[in-house]
Amino acid sequence: MAFDQIWRSPAFPMWLTLAAAGFFALILLITLLRAEKSVANGALTVITLLAIAIAVAATARAYGPAGEAAPTEARTQAAFTASLPALSCLDDLAGDAVAAGCEKALFGAPDAAATAVSYTAARIDRLTALGDAATAEKSLTSDMKVLRKALERDRYGLVAHVLIARDGCTQFDCATFRSLTDQQQVAANMSSHLYDTLVARYAPTWNTPAMAAPPMPATGALAGLPPSMPTGKPTNAEFPSASSTPPVSIMNPEPPTAATRQAAPAANAA
Numbered sequence: 001m002a003f004d005q006i007w008r009s010p011a012f013p014m015w016l017t018l019a020a021a022g023f024f025a026l027i028l029l030i031t032l033l034r035a036e037k038s039v040a041n042g043a044l045t046v047i048t049l050l051a052i053a054i055a056v057a058a059t060a061r062a063y064g065p066a067g068e069a070a071p072t073e074a075r076t077q078a079a080f081t082a083s084l085p086a087l088s089c090l091d092d093l094a095g096d097a098v099a100a101g102c103e104k105a106l107f108g109a110p111d112a113a114a115t116a117v118s119y120t121a122a123r124i125d126r127l128t129a130l131g132d133a134a135t136a137e138k139s140l141t142s143d144m145k146v147l148r149k150a151l152e153r154d155r156y157g158l159v160a161h162v163l164i165a166r167d168g169c170t171q172f173d174c175a176t177f178r179s180l181t182d183q184q185q186v187a188a189n190m191s192s193h194l195y196d197t198l199v200a201r202y203a204p205t206w207n208t209p210a211m212a213a214p215p216m217p218a219t220g221a222l223a224g225l226p227p228s229m230p231t232g233k234p235t236n237a238e239f240p241s242a243s244s245t246p247p248v249s250i251m252n253p254e255p256p257t258a259a260t261r262q263a264a265p266a267a268n269a270a
Contacts, residue, residue, distance in 0.1 A: 020054050084115045090123075090158070092150040099155055106156060107202040120158040121166060123147055124176060132178040148179075154186045157194030164190060 088094075089102030106116050127148055130136035136144070151159050163169035163176055163186070171187040180186070189195070 016054060020050060023050065084112055084119075086112065087116060087119050090116070090120065090150060090156075091146060092153050092155060093146070103156065103198065104202070107198050108205065110203075110206050113199060113202075116156070116158055117162060120151075121162045123151060124159065124162060127151060128176055128179045130179070133181050136179065148181070152180050152182050152185060154189050154194075156198060157189040157192075157196075159186050160189035160193075161195035 086102055086105035089099055089106065092099065094102075105112065107113050127136075127144065130140070130144070133148075140148075154160055163174055167174065167176065169176065169190070171190040174183075177183040177186075
């Protein structure tokens with residue numbers, strides 16, 4: 001188990017390179033100090049064999065099942081999620097309330113449903129590539145445990161649909177079940193055809209054109225303005241013209257008004 005962890009470690013190539021470099025330096029130092037022909041030939045032979053061994057180990061690790069497959073699968077998953085962010089709902093980590101809202105995002109359009117099916121098929125392949133559940137448990141990472149649990153949950157029936165349509169599985173016989181620790185929900189979704197039910201529920205809305213929002217009436221737009229702000233509407237008020245307004249000069253005293261004429265006799269009588 002310890003050797004397997006070291007072999008799969010991302011730092012393994014770096015430590016292997018450092019160890020080889022140190023060994024080569026030691027051999028080179030010995031060769032320079034002892035300039036005998038036999039020693040030099042032996043050192044070159046050892047260096048050549050070690051270089052071949054390191055190249056073989058690096059190649060086996062790069063092209064083995066745990067080497068290049070994981071980065072490729074990670075890039076594929078990232079590409080799927082970028083094309084349809086709702087695919088993150090399939091990890092079943094956000095909770096029941098969010099998952100219920102994700103249903104419309106996954107089945108609200110035909111291209112979204114097709115992408116979800118392809119994404120689920122790729123996730124199934126990732127899990128089954130590790131072998132049966134007992135074998136995979138020895139080297140299963142936390143991400144793969146989350147993936148297996150989400151596939152077993154099969155909230156939207158996508159796993160059941162892929163196994164039926166692509167692999168020809170039934171609820172009683174399916175090779176993929178050996179990679180799961182609990183296949184009861186997947187088998188139940190096969191029996192109830194949950195995926196087909198959800199597609200039938202949302203398919204009538206796929207070709208329905210989106211309804212445009214009704215235009216806001218002018219009165220509604222002006223109702224939110226404060227009373228002091230002009231509305232721009234024309235007014236029917238009548239204003240006096242310039243010819244009807246008497247001339248006023250600041251040099252002449254202001255003529256008395258009716259109120260001042262009535263107040264003057266009252267003051268004289270007093």
